Amino acid sequence: MKNYIKAISILSFILLFNVSSYAFANNEIRTKIEIFENSISDKNIDLTMSVFDKNATWNKTRTYYWAKDSIVEIFGYYDDIHLERKNIILSRKGGYDVSTTDYLLRAKIKKSGSLVEQPITFIFLWKNSGDGLKIIAMNHPNLLNDYSQISEPQTGLGSAIxxxxxxxxxxxxxxxxxxxxxxxxxxxxxxxxxxxxxxxxxxxxxxxxxxxxxxxxxxxxxxxxxxxxxxxxxxxxxxxxxxxxxxxxxxxxxxxxxxxxxxxxxxxxxxxxxxxxxxxxxxxxxxxxxxxxxxxxxxxxxxxxxxxxxxxxxxxxxxxxxxxxxxxxxxxxxxxxxxxxxxxxxxxxxxxxxxxxNQNGGNAITQPPQQHHATKPTKSKFSCANQDNEEKGCCCFKGAHTYRFGSRHVTNVLTRFDTGRRFNCRSTVNLDVDRGNGWETVKTVQANSSREGSEVAPTDVLVPVNGAIEGFRISDGCACCIDSSEITLNADYPGGGLPQQPAGGIGKDIAIDGSGRPWVIGSDNGIYHGTGSGWVQQPGGGIGKDIAIDSEGRPWVIGSDNTIWYHDGNRWVQY
Missing domain, CATH: 2.60.120 (Jelly Rolls)
Incomplete structure (x- = not known):
């Protein structure tokens, strides 16, 4: 394997690492890619990653610089690049940590003037150097094959991909x-x-x-x-x-x-x-x-x-x-x-x-504003069917947070409990996982008491799982439904519940606005607003990919074409 790797030319990257200390199993490094920006310039790529290493003792940003071998030759044809895969697990082998085939990092590159982005593959290596962990991105054998899939424009014929x-x-x-x-x-x-x-x-x-x-x-x-x-x-x-x-x-x-x-x-x-x-x-x-x-x-x-x-x-x-x-x-x-x-x-x-x-324009496809097609909720791999709150009809998105990850290859679960929302909870909340042999509690979270009843304090809860799981839930009666690629925390809200899912199906992302109302991106990528009595699909702004709330309580979304929109209370405004 080492001889094979040496034969592959090393790409050049500038990597920014936000390093936090977190304990994992021996001989394992876990990396979650959070931000990828700055596209491709003539001589570098900027990549921001969060690195959790068992032996890490610092908590600050580090910058690593690389020799710029072949970066112009390989990437000079492209004007954009972004990542596909969200998680990598690397196992140490001597001074290097070599990713396996299952954890190859996929990215997409876009050739200047081409029709679409093109998938491309890298191998990532780790090396312990004097200033800490160092990552080397190397050509995968498919790199040149992927690169060759994009044909050059031909006179009178246009380009193809x-x-x-x-x-x-x-x-x-x-x-x-x-x-x-x-x-x-x-x-x-x-x-x-x-x-x-x-x-x-x-x-x-x-x-x-x-x-x-x-x-x-x-x-x-x-x-x-x-x-x-x-x-x-x-x-x-x-x-x-x-x-x-x-x-x-x-x-x-x-x-x-x-x-x-x-x-x-x-x-x-x-x-x-x-x-x-x-x-x-x-x-x-x-x-x-x-x-x-x-x-x-x-x-x-x-x-x-x-x-x-x-x-x-x-x-x-x-x-x-x-x-x-x-x-x-x-x-x-x-x-x-x-x-x-x-x-x-x-x-x-x-x-x-x-x-x-199309060169002559006669048969060009016109692209009207995106229409949100409501679909039935996708069948969850793990449903709330045997949970009491589904029978009550108030299993809802309030206080919920959706966390996406690769199919079944789950290494931790991150849930967000919203502030000030009443839950039908005990004084403690058990977070359970099912690895195929029934439910087991992996973490207990304390719920704070208030005059309005029990509520969960606003907190991010990271649940280490360390292995593939088949389900995740809160065992006090609140339940989490999961399909093959996403996880959603649904909580019983006695103050007036919403249907368990919007018309577009299971949510992909969620945020709570300044008035305490949830905004959800459904499985159909439609944008939905919870009114307290139901879900209302929001026209305009394109199909949503990601959603967040700013300091003024306004929802912001990233559209399907990567444009950014915010809602001013009456309509979507492009930023």
Whole structure:
């Protein structure tokens, strides 16, 4: 591994570390990326990170400078960069701490004048130096491949970009060995088609279109690497828009074994999202193998770029299906498939979306103001169903705080108790986690008494978990619902409750304004205001990504296009 790493050229960074002392398990460093700013300049990148190290004895800001090797050569083509992954865990190996594949840091770079941001990958190393911890960012082998995905503008044709699928999985209806209940989000192939005994196979794929300039997209082509057809090609395939959220999951197929049931929320045949009733495109991959299949899905991409929620697409068989229809299943490479499994070896064969630029303007996509599409609440992996406060109908967002983290790879839980809000609590509040074997209390928080009853003092509570968990709750009757990627503290508020969730589903972020009313970003990214009797969706300001309250009690949001807005009491005003 060390020889391999030495062969990779070191990138140059300026890193600012806000270092706090926090005790973790031996030989482990945990890093949470908080702020990423200053984009790309000619010779440096600025990155702010919070570092918690078992042996850290200081609590101040440190700045580390790096030689500027190759920074202009590699990043001179780009005008923006931001981070995707929020957490990294690094284990010490000698003087270096090397991240594993599971903890590669993903970022996005945007080429000057290009259509969208492009994912890119780094490896991070730690080194103990004389002035403390030092971080080195190194090229991952995919770096140059990612870089090459952005094509140069061509005279008269415009530029094109390849987007790599951010999630994919396939599901199978056959109940043999529990296949219909298992998750195959990490399997190296996607299968779609028909088997007279097993039934349907379907392939789900999702692409991240964040940052796409809709006015420059003229055509969108889905590329799938077709490496096998089982049976014949008598069944056609259709591509359908997915209309509700789904989680890729992290399991795969195990040959000769009974498969375990997928975790709640992870996609399987019995846990599929909703889809449109009519396909947006149909195709037949044929019986040939080891070649690319290309399908025009421009109409679907236009819908997404015009504000329709992007939950990805599904490929499934169409037409009459029955026991008299012979086997016809098509196998495509998933994003997990290794490059050397199929010829030509060494080339990426993951699902791609090719976006090409419109030069004449005649077919350019116009982007109207974002429309917030209310959706049903996503099915929580861990619900309040057996908690008393849900029966009372006043499990609400007041006093709540949402903390996001990667799916199930939870290392701590941060909750915020709002000041002055009455809770139906005991004098102490137990914070519990479920690691799959039932609830256990990991921390007890003292609740202060007042003339108005019990209330929780305003405080941030950090609960160290040190391992994947399946649920988090407050055991006094207040409950926390969690899906695959977010955590929400819901509290019983006797002074008049709101519905448990806004119309847009489970909240992604929350803030309390100067009048004590909650503002929430729902799972549909819509912005909702709690009025005391219900949730009101707020028009204008774009789809929300983050929300906060300023010193005057006004809510501020970051829109889907990274613009900043605040609400003056009557309307949204762009900052």
């Amino acid at each position: 390849k987007l790599i699928a951010e999630a994919d999985a396939y599901v199978y209806a056959y109940n043999y060995r529990n296949w219909n209940r298992s998750n195959r989000g990490r399997y190296d192939q996607l299968v779609a088609g028909w088997h007279p005994t097993g039934g349907e196979s379907r392939a789900y794929i999702k692409f991240d279109l964040f940052g796409t300039d809709a006015s420059k997209v003229n055509k969108a082509i889905l590329k799938l690497y077709h490496f096998q057809t089982s049976g014949n090609n008598g069944v056609e395939l259709g591509i359908y828009r997915v209309t509700s959220p789904w989680n890729e999951g992290s399991d795969t197929y195990h040959s000769g074994c009974k498969e375990k049931t997928a975790s709640p929320g992870d996609i399987s045949w019995v846990q599929q999202p909703k889809i449109d009733s009519a396909p947006i495109a149909t195709f037949n991959p044929g019986t040939g193998m080891r070649d690319w299949t290309k399908i025009n899905i421009t109409s679907l991409v236009k819908q997404w770029l015009s504000g329709t929620p992007n939950y990805g697409l599904v490929i499934k068989p169409i037409g009459h299906l029955g026991r008299n229809i012979s086997v016809s299943t098509y196998h495509f490479a998933s994003r997990e498939r290794k490059e050397d499994l199929d010829n030509p070896k060494g080339e990426s064969k993951v699902p791609m979306l090719i976006l090409s630029e």
